[in-house]
Amino acid sequence: MADENPKRPAFWNRKERKDGQDEEPKSGQKEIWEQPFAGYKVYDKIAQGGSGAVFLARDERLGRDVAIKALTPDLQSNENAVDLFFNEARNVARLRHPNIVRGYDVGRTGTYFYFVMEFVRGESLGVKLDRLDRHRLQEKEAFRIVREILKALQCVFETGLVHRDVKPGNILLGNNGDVKLCDLGIAREVAFATPEAVVMGSPSYASPEQVRGDCDIDIRADIYGLGCTWFHMITGQPPYRGETAQQVMQKHLDEEADLPSPRDLDPRLSAATSALIGWMMAKDREKRPRTPQQLLNKMREHPLCKMIEEEERHRDAIARISTPTLDELKEELLGDLIHGDRVVDDDEPAADAAAATDAGGEGGGEQADEQAEKVAADAAEEAQELTENARKLEETLSEIQPQE
Numbered sequence: 001m002a003d004e005n006p007k008r009p010a011f012w013n014r015k016e017r018k019d020g021q022d023e024e025p026k027s028g029q030k031e032i033w034e035q036p037f038a039g040y041k042v043y044d045k046i047a048q049g050g051s052g053a054v055f056l057a058r059d060e061r062l063g064r065d066v067a068i069k070a071l072t073p074d075l076q077s078n079e080n081a082v083d084l085f086f087n088e089a090r091n092v093a094r095l096r097h098p099n100i101v102r103g104y105d106v107g108r109t110g111t112y113f114y115f116v117m118e119f120v121r122g123e124s125l126g127v128k129l130d131r132l133d134r135h136r137l138q139e140k141e142a143f144r145i146v147r148e149i150l151k152a153l154q155c156v157f158e159t160g161l162v163h164r165d166v167k168p169g170n171i172l173l174g175n176n177g178d179v180k181l182c183d184l185g186i187a188r189e190v191a192f193a194t195p196e197a198v199v200m201g202s203p204s205y206a207s208p209e210q211v212r213g214d215c216d217i218d219i220r221a222d223i224y225g226l227g228c229t230w231f232h233m234i235t236g237q238p239p240y241r242g243e244t245a246q247q248v249m250q251k252h253l254d255e256e257a258d259l260p261s262p263r264d265l266d267p268r269l270s271a272a273t274s275a276l277i278g279w280m281m282a283k284d285r286e287k288r289p290r291t292p293q294q295l296l297n298k299m300r301e302h303p304l305c306k307m308i309e310e311e312e313r314h315r316d317a318i319a320r321i322s323t324p325t326l327d328e329l330k331e332e333l334l335g336d337l338i339h340g341d342r343v344v345d346d347d348e349p350a351a352d353a354a355a356a357t358d359a360g361g362e363g364g365g366e367q368a369d370e371q372a373e374k375v376a377a378d379a380a381e382e383a384q385e386l387t388e389n390a391r392k393l394e395e396t397l398s399e400i401q402p403q404e
């Protein structure tokens, strides 16, 4: 086990997963699958970053897939890296929102600090844009993603945090349509924001105040980063480009460097979308939306918003119809048994229809009540699970976190 052997296990050096690759190890590759995280079986490497890697693993106790982010072993004695690692775990524990990746567990083996989170089956927006023809999305899909991330940012804001690294690589797109913000490694409490993040953040999506190295960074920096991300999603490129990171950062700062209009790159894009992006990317943050919610409210006036809301309603309705619960099925069967002896004359379609309406009418009301009760019960259960989850995370964190 890695605990006894500080040498890096071979799986750490494994190349990232390619599509179509087997999930189970092939015979003869066993050493790759050394398992350093007790209770979790690692299947694959999802991503390799500068300070760590993300793996797909199975939580063997609960029988669910999880993502595990582990700090590069070489950085274990690097105070700054360890601090950022725990910073992420702590922030995720504080944030509870369907559009933010959920944290499940943190741990430490001899070789690794690791953080277990919900696995989002899909890909990051960054990977998707790279892969797509012309590197861009439909305007409507981009609008939907921005709306979901703004809901996440409103929660970040209400918790008193700033993400500070909103960009395509930190937005996860689930195959089921889920949109989730991840990577809270450099997120900070507004009051304790420090300028070092800009060095680590990404030049293409960094706000002017981050580029300047200001300490006083608030949610409007995240709104700016999301504006750049939106620009990228619909045009296929980030708003400012240059030969070097320095040049790109200078353009974020430079009052003279006018924001290119997304419509210059693609005239089919709507003026309403361009205007919203312009508002988010104002160089002076006083001219940006003050909160994600303010922007969400404004977005409701956009014609795409109504289309998206309508589609969501349809999708929810279909989901309710096509997945009857066991209780609903039972009720249906019982109804058949009880009313089974009712005589309906086949020759009298009117009577048949009246009986059906009758049964539907009564059952419909009850069913609606039951459905509402079930939704409320599910929501309460979910809330309880989230709270319990966060409590456990905080408890483990306080046990294993190195003392300052």
Ligand SMILES: Nc1ncnc2c1ncn2[C@@H]1O[C@H](COP(=O)(O)OP(=O)(O)O)[C@@H](O)[C@H]1O
Pocket: 046, 047, 048, 049, 050, 051, 052, 054, 067, 069, 101, 117, 118, 119, 120, 121, 123, 124, 169, 170, 172, 182, 183, 184, 185
């Ligand atoms: N919970 C997750 N589920 C699925 N993939 C994830 C998850 N978290 C991260 N990833 C993948 O790993 C990549 C890097 O994760 P991230 O948290 O952004 O780390 P880094 O600090 O290296 O940027 C993401 O872009 C995404 O592709």
Ligand SMILES: [Mg+2]
Pocket: 169, 170, 183
């Ligand atoms: Mg990242």
